[in-house]
Amino acid sequence: MLRIGIVGYGYWGPNLVRNFSTTQGAEVKIVADLDPARLARVKQLNPAIEVTADIQDLLANPDLDAVAIATPVSTHYELALQALRANKHVFVEKPIAENSEQTEHLIEEAEKRDLVLHVDHTFIYTGAVRKMRDLVRDGEIGDIYYYDSTRVNLGLFQSDVNVMWDLAVHDLSIMDYVLPSKVTAVSASGVSHLKGQPANVAYLTVFFEDNCIAHLHVNWLSPVKLRKTLLGGSRKMIVYDDLEPSEKIKIYDKGITLHEDKEKAYQQRVAYRSGDMLAPELDIREALQVEAEQFLRCINENIASPSNGQAGLRVLRILEAATVSLSERGRPVKLGWNGRGMKVA
Amino acid sequence: MLRIGIVGYGYWGPNLVRNFSTTQGAEVKIVADLDPARLARVKQLNPAIEVTADIQDLLANPDLDAVAIATPVSTHYELALQALRANKHVFVEKPIAENSEQTEHLIEEAEKRDLVLHVDHTFIYTGAVRKMRDLVRDGEIGDIYYYDSTRVNLGLFQSDVNVMWDLAVHDLSIMDYVLPSKVTAVSASGVSHLKGQPANVAYLTVFFEDNCIAHLHVNWLSPVKLRKTLLGGSRKMIVYDDLEPSEKIKIYDKGITLHEDKEKAYQQRVAYRSGDMLAPELDIREALQVEAEQFLRCINENIASPSNGQAGLRVLRILEAATVSLSERGRPVKLGWNGRGMKVA
Amino acid sequence: MLRIGIVGYGYWGPNLVRNFSTTQGAEVKIVADLDPARLARVKQLNPAIEVTADIQDLLANPDLDAVAIATPVSTHYELALQALRANKHVFVEKPIAENSEQTEHLIEEAEKRDLVLHVDHTFIYTGAVRKMRDLVRDGEIGDIYYYDSTRVNLGLFQSDVNVMWDLAVHDLSIMDYVLPSKVTAVSASGVSHLKGQPANVAYLTVFFEDNCIAHLHVNWLSPVKLRKTLLGGSRKMIVYDDLEPSEKIKIYDKGITLHEDKEKAYQQRVAYRSGDMLAPELDIREALQVEAEQFLRCINENIASPSNGQAGLRVLRILEAATVSLSERGRPVKLGWNGRGMKVA
Amino acid sequence: MLRIGIVGYGYWGPNLVRNFSTTQGAEVKIVADLDPARLARVKQLNPAIEVTADIQDLLANPDLDAVAIATPVSTHYELALQALRANKHVFVEKPIAENSEQTEHLIEEAEKRDLVLHVDHTFIYTGAVRKMRDLVRDGEIGDIYYYDSTRVNLGLFQSDVNVMWDLAVHDLSIMDYVLPSKVTAVSASGVSHLKGQPANVAYLTVFFEDNCIAHLHVNWLSPVKLRKTLLGGSRKMIVYDDLEPSEKIKIYDKGITLHEDKEKAYQQRVAYRSGDMLAPELDIREALQVEAEQFLRCINENIASPSNGQAGLRVLRILEAATVSLSERGRPVKLGWNGRGMKVA
Incomplete structure (x- = not known):
């Protein structure tokens, strides 16, 4: 016990x-x-x-x-x-x-x-995010092309951190869990509409060592609440809408193929593929319950938590680099790796 | 005649x-x-x-x-x-x-x-965009805080220009027509998922001389088609969804106010305001018909077209600067003004 | 106190x-x-x-x-x-x-x-239903043409009453509060898909003394949850969707007019009118809080409750008549009035 | 040829x-x-x-x-x-x-x-309706519990026939194609809001020889356009929304089971089942093209058309019976069968 x-x-x-x-x-x-x-x-x-x-x-x-x-x-x-x-x-x-x-x-x-040092990245223990991770890990999505998230609403403005530390942190923890590639650089932009306060609108692009790209749109000043993520891959694509009462995850059997036939014009060589859309049943247990069980398993079986200190560090490093980039209107800031996590280059 | x-x-x-x-x-x-x-x-x-x-x-x-x-x-x-x-x-x-x-x-x-030298920026002659312009011009929206557009779908990949020249060009012409401030810099990022081809996913941030910010998300490889624009202001906010069969423009009487009372904690000083939402009836005439009439009026009355050569030039300059920025992972590229339009600094 | x-x-x-x-x-x-x-x-x-x-x-x-x-x-x-x-x-x-x-x-x-004898018709104390009542009472909607409600979901099956007593009762209490005309007859149909159990799908038409008509679709066996009401009038029309997180009430300035000009063909005499759509801000206080205050006011000021015993009786009479009609495949059952409420003819 | x-x-x-x-x-x-x-x-x-x-x-x-x-x-x-x-x-x-x-x-x-005598029931040759038919025929849906359709919009009022002959005729032809059971009776109600004109709002319940029930809601005076059909079965359920640009057919792996254990309370014996939702890819060929090919095949191979004269007759008989029922506020009107089609009892 x-x-x-x-x-x-x-x-x-x-x-x-x-x-x-x-x-x-x-x-x-x-x-x-x-x-x-x-x-x-x-x-x-x-x-x-x-x-x-x-x-x-x-x-x-x-x-x-x-x-x-x-x-x-x-x-x-x-x-x-x-x-x-x-x-x-x-x-x-x-x-x-x-x-x-x-x-x-x-x-x-x-x-x-x-x-065990475990950070409460609650979102990665939801049924929706675990399903995304499983699909990526099992190769269902193929090579990951992009991860695009919109997380906007009206409020709650904070005075000590910019909107990325409040909202983008969720997406960064999800990306850390779901995406297989290493982050190499970030570019961020944003502004504050309240004098002397941190940015309340921000856009964050994350570059990876392959040609995957991620982008986060966060905003405390949107007239409507949106929580929508697109995850594109070479085999399938996912739309994850956290505001849907059910069917939060939709898997589209869609994509493109580029034929090699150099004789043909480019437009003819690109083929668009379309198929079924599947909204899989998701585990609807409370995320924090799943997470508490995971924490125990990590202790009892001496295994690493998916949201351990290293994961927390990776998320922090991106937020730190993005905050620097935001203050310089999108100048790219590189992120390097050492043996245990990333380190600003 | x-x-x-x-x-x-x-x-x-x-x-x-x-x-x-x-x-x-x-x-x-x-x-x-x-x-x-x-x-x-x-x-x-x-x-x-x-x-x-x-x-x-x-x-x-x-x-x-x-x-x-x-x-x-x-x-x-x-x-x-x-x-x-x-x-x-x-x-x-x-x-x-x-x-x-x-x-x-x-x-x-x-x-x-x-x-008369007129560029066919068709979108600015739609009922929806003209309504947005009128609302901004008449002060209904107040100071413009941000313009955020998502314009994504599956296809049609092009080989001679990147996705910004194909899709973002629409938003840039709309912004040129609707937004009152001058563009000062851009930061863009994006990648290509087809070897040797121009970027098929791109994110473009546009900075203005005031603290307005604009951002365009364009993508040829999205599983779903989206055409959604958020326009935030100090008085009201607009959601413009071009895929809605009717009610393309929704005006939200929402916003925030920061009270000056320094005694109170920051969180208490931010007040969130909520009111009615109005979807105004829009002129549903074909945009090109409205535009043809505008072209005639410009010739007959010797007035400037809203989409004249200068407007076309401003849009082009942003696309050129964004293409440079995209190749450098978001490095901001400044745009200067001369007497007749913008010029790369 | x-x-x-x-x-x-x-x-x-x-x-x-x-x-x-x-x-x-x-x-x-x-x-x-x-x-x-x-x-x-x-x-x-x-x-x-x-x-x-x-x-x-x-x-x-x-x-x-x-x-x-x-x-x-x-x-x-x-x-x-x-x-x-x-x-x-x-x-x-x-x-x-x-x-x-x-x-x-x-x-x-x-x-x-x-x-004071007050029945807990909670729905009529929501901001959405009170707004509908105000609009009808103030003549904004004009003559009421129809009230159409869909209230379906999966579960919860009951064994002692049919689905109308569980779900349509909400609509009947709303209609009793919002609609000005007297009910004169009902026709209902439905079936049970569990042997020996009460009907789990039902359709209920309510006739009024004028040419208003109401219709309720209730179902315990729907794959999706729907809570949508259309209220058509001679001046405006309302769509009330209780599942919308906000904008539950949408008022459409739409309708038709029949020109009297007998010379013209019928099709030319019908004119379709279209205008703005307005989603008014609604009181978001908890309905039961509003209702508790109403109950006190009725006692303290000796006024009638909008959901008094008579209202409860009117709803019950319709349910009783509908249950008879349902067992006879839609045979219309008349409802008469005495001095204090309705009585089966 | x-x-x-x-x-x-x-x-x-x-x-x-x-x-x-x-x-x-x-x-x-x-x-x-x-x-x-x-x-x-x-x-x-x-x-x-x-x-x-x-x-x-x-x-x-x-x-x-x-x-x-x-x-x-x-x-x-x-x-x-x-x-x-x-x-x-x-x-x-x-x-x-x-x-x-x-x-x-x-x-x-x-x-x-x-x-060959072929009636142009165009809808049954769409990819969406053919998919529904296939799913029903192949047992994917199980026993059919209900078919519920809403087909409403603003206009076009007609003066020679009521709204059922204009709009419900589509659903009746779809039902004739998709549903396996025989119609036994109908109950219809509706009203006209233009003096001296045929009903512009109508509700039509169709009874079958088993405990399947169908219901059609048609309206020329709705502020919004709706084209939504629910098809419930013992194994799966379908939502068919013809206004969806894609994903017109959604198949829900949902339902209920009644356990026989008489010891338990009724509520405990009803089990609700939930699973994946699938939106299958549909044939997007023009329906009339598919239908023209079908017509040729019927002639060349001497086979019966799915929308032959008998199908047209079955649809007509229901419309005729429904028109009688509507004039009598829902009185059920029986439909009998002879060797070749239905006949009013």
């Missing part, structure tokens, strides 16, 4: 408590939060769970095997580091830390101690 | 003949094409129109006041130049020429002779 | 407790349910509310001004009757009772004692 | 000429119309086709094997009868005649002379 402590019981913490409580093999022992009203709420809903206003107390608790951290981003690094140093496995909200340097330290600390 | 000659009777020429024939004050006198079968078709449908396989003959015809050119792009410059030199007003398909140098020559020639 | 007791804390009771608790001028004093676990849940969420397993105890409680009943339909009549006889105002779930005879008794009892 | 004469060159005639001209094995020899301008148009587009203003001349022409009739309905019977008596195969627009008596005479005449 894995004993878990949860730090932070604000917006997301209750979901962590609820899902870890219903995960077989896990037990939520204690919840820490600075706000007594929140702790009272924990007791009301879960009388058996201990509560504390002293986070250090929780981190030092020898009865805990793992700690889940759902506090503001600025505290992630300190809390995760302490938890790791107290030999706890760590489940931390995204983004994993404020910057890639902090993230590298956390990764080192976890590796040194052979602990 | 304005007497018009039409050069080229391929895909678009028949539409020109039909629309100029039904425009009050205009008369199609002669059609030129190298293909006798096409000329026979002209006679069959319009027995009163003369036909000729000798384009020079048409251009030199002293009975003609104007010439409409619907031939391949590579011939536009030569034909338009000859027509202008023969003192004919010119109506020419888009893009106006192969490059901005040619375009500047045509503009000079037309100005010198006080002739 | 109106003191309310709630009977039944199953699926809907918690919503009643929550909404009456937050209604100014109302106070939930006590909740009764036979299940101790449910009562424990009440205490957990609302420590100040008393609980009891003895419903008689609640009904006899002299501290209560009103009783809300959220129990199975078969118990509505007995519980409501007792509450009225104990001089409590009554708020009861739909349908108000098992048949029209019971309903007439309840109405008489409430009238005799000058008590 | 089958030699065909076409009678009537108004709205539909040109389509017949075009499609029969491109059908291998067929040749359009002559076109008859009373209007000289139309005949001139025939010559212009098809110089090799003879034209005549004398319909008798065409019908008597010994060089013709078949005659296609695209004239007003009131003339169908006379013209078709003459053609059959002149030993021509007949292809006639829908509805085949003004009433079922006329239709029976035509059927008799054709049978006596062993001629």
Whole structure:
């Protein structure tokens, strides 16, 4: 039985408590939060769970095997580091830390101690994204040509990070999970429409080592809400619309072929192929439940999490590079690789 | 009565003949094409129109006041130049020429002779785009924050120009007509998925002298056809979906306001405003008919066409700069202005 | 301060407790349910509310001004009757009772004692339906030509009533609220696809004293969920789609006019009119909150509820007549009026 | 080579000429119309086709094997009868005649002379409807539970027939082709909103000898155009939306199962099944081309047309019965069968 402590019981913490409580093999022992009203709420809903206003107390608790951290981003690094140093496995909200340097330290600390460091990239545990990943992995899509996402709505404007850190982070974690190629560079552009505030509209192009291209359109100031992703491949193409009540994933048996016959004119050599469209049934379990089970499996079977510290680092590096590019109107910023992840060239 | 000659009777020429024939004050006198079968078709449908396989003959015809050119792009410059030199007003398909140098020559020639030089930016004569322009011009939208267009479908791959010259050219002509600010720079990215061929997926960001931003997503390899534009402003926002059978334009009374009260936290100072959505009735006349009438009015009243040579030049300059940027993974390329149009800095 | 007791804390009771608790001028004093676990849940969420397993105890409680009943339909009549006889105002779930005879008794009892008898026709308190009613009442729609509703989905099959009692009841309560004319007859058809079970597909036509017609399509066995209503009038027409996240109500300025000119052929005399479409901003408050406030206003100001016993009776009479018609393959069943409501002819 | 004469060159005639001209094995020899301008148009587009203003001349022409009739309905019977008596195969627009008596005479005449009598039920030759038919025939859908169609738009009001004869006739011909069961009765309701004119809104329920039910909603006065059909079966269900640019047919692997376990409550015994949705690629050939080939095959191979005189008669009988029922507010009207088709009981 894995004993878990949860730090932070604000917006997301209750979901962590609820899902870890219903995960077989896990037990939520204690919840820490600075706000007594929140702790009272924990007791009301879960009388058996201990509560504390002293986070250090929780981190030092020898009865805990793992700690889940759902506090503001600025505290992630300190809390995760302490938890790791107290030999706890760590489940931390995204983004994993404020910057890639902090993230590298956390990764080192976890590796040194052979602990699981898991970032809560919730989207990759949805039925829709797992289906996309399976289709790509199994070769159904063929070579990946492009990944194009539109994630726009009205609000909620933030003052500490630009819209990419709020919205594009979801797509970057999905891309990290689904796409097989390595990122080599990014180009981003965007503007702010509120004086002195971070960009509220942004466009982010991601280049890969092959001729795959990804593009993310994020906007806090759209009159309509859109969550639409196109994934094009040499064999099939996917439209993933997260706002569809069902049929979120549609697989199109469409594409083109270029005949080699040099005698013919170019237009005649391009053949357009069309076939069935399939919307496969998707696993509709709550993503966080699937993720909690994955976290346990990683600990128990000593396997890597699909959203481990390295994945969190890769996402952060792209956001950092994109923020630089955005301030220079799209100047491409290269991303290099070392043995353990990417590093700005 | 304005007497018009039409050069080229391929895909678009028949539409020109039909629309100029039904425009009050205009008369199609002669059609030129190298293909006798096409000329026979002209006679069959319009027995009163003369036909000729000798384009020079048409251009030199002293009975003609104007010439409409619907031939391949590579011939536009030569034909338009000859027509202008023969003192004919010119109506020419888009893009106006192969490059901005040619375009500047045509503009000079037309100005010198006080002739109308009109580019067939058909979209700006649709009811939907004219409605958008009216709303922007009349202040209904307020300050323009962004223009975002998605124009994707499967096919038709071209071998001589990249996808921006085929698809983004429509959006650029619409932006030139609707948006009040001056373009200052572009950043573009894209890739080709057919070896040795021009890019078939491209993303184009356009920067303006104020904090308006425009972005175009064009793709020849999408499993679904999309024609959707978002236009955000400080007062209202528009969604323009050209695939809607009716209600192509939707005006949302939505937006945000930032209160100045520095005491309050940022999140509390941002207010989100929501109101009615209106889909105004649109003029459903054929765009080319509206455009033909506009061309006549320009000649008869000696006024500038909204899609005159300068407009064609501005669109071309952006395409040229974007093509440079695309080859350098988004490096921003500046566009400067001289007295008569833009010029690469 | 109106003191309310709630009977039944199953699926809907918690919503009643929550909404009456937050209604100014109302106070939930006590909740009764036979299940101790449910009562424990009440205490957990609302420590100040008393609980009891003895419903008689609640009904006899002299501290209560009103009783809300959220129990199975078969118990509505007995519980409501007792509450009225104990001089409590009554708020009861739909349908108000098992048949029209019971309903007439309840109405008489409430009238005799000058008590409010309110049926929970929740839909008529939504922003969308209130907007439709306002538009009809204010003459915006003109004469009502037809009301057409499709309300289909997969499940939930019931064994005690046919699909009309489960789904069409919503439309009938909306029609009762929105449409000004009197119902004169119904014709219904339908079938069961599970042997020995009530009809799971049904079509119900409602005739009015003028040439308005209404039609309801209800189905528990549809592959897709649809909630779409068309309301046609002589001046404007409405499309109400309850599944739209926003823009649930669309008002079309469309219609026809028949010119009187007898000289002309019929086809030339019919003119089709087209104009703007408007999706007005709707009140997005929770319907049950609006309804709770309405219930209080009816008590405090001694005014009739839009969903009073008479309204409940009118809906029931139509369902009863439709059930007869359905068993006879659409034979029309007339509905007559007496001074206080309809009565089967 | 089958030699065909076409009678009537108004709205539909040109389509017949075009499609029969491109059908291998067929040749359009002559076109008859009373209007000289139309005949001139025939010559212009098809110089090799003879034209005549004398319909008798065409019908008597010994060089013709078949005659296609695209004239007003009131003339169908006379013209078709003459053609059959002149030993021509007949292809006639829908509805085949003004009433079922006329239709029976035509059927008799054709049978006596062993001629093909084909009614132009165009919809059943579309890729979408043929796909539905194949799925039903091959058992993919299982037992058919219901067929539900909505076919509404604004216009075109007609003065000689009610809306069922204009719009429901399409659905009836589709049902006749797709559904395996025999019709036993109909119930229809509707109203007219233009004084003295036929009903412009109508609802038509069709009962079958098993517990399949069909329902058609037709309306000339809808603010929006809808063309949506639901087909429910015991194994799968279809949504057919003719307005979708592609994916007109969607097959849902959904349904219910009733477990026999009498111990359990009814609600527990009903199981809802959900699976993939498939939108199969459809044949996109022009329906009339497919139909012309079918007509030839019927003649050459002496096989029955899917839309032969009997099919036309079945559709007519339902329309006649529905018109009676509509005038009596839904009173069910039975339809009986004799050896060769249905007959009002």
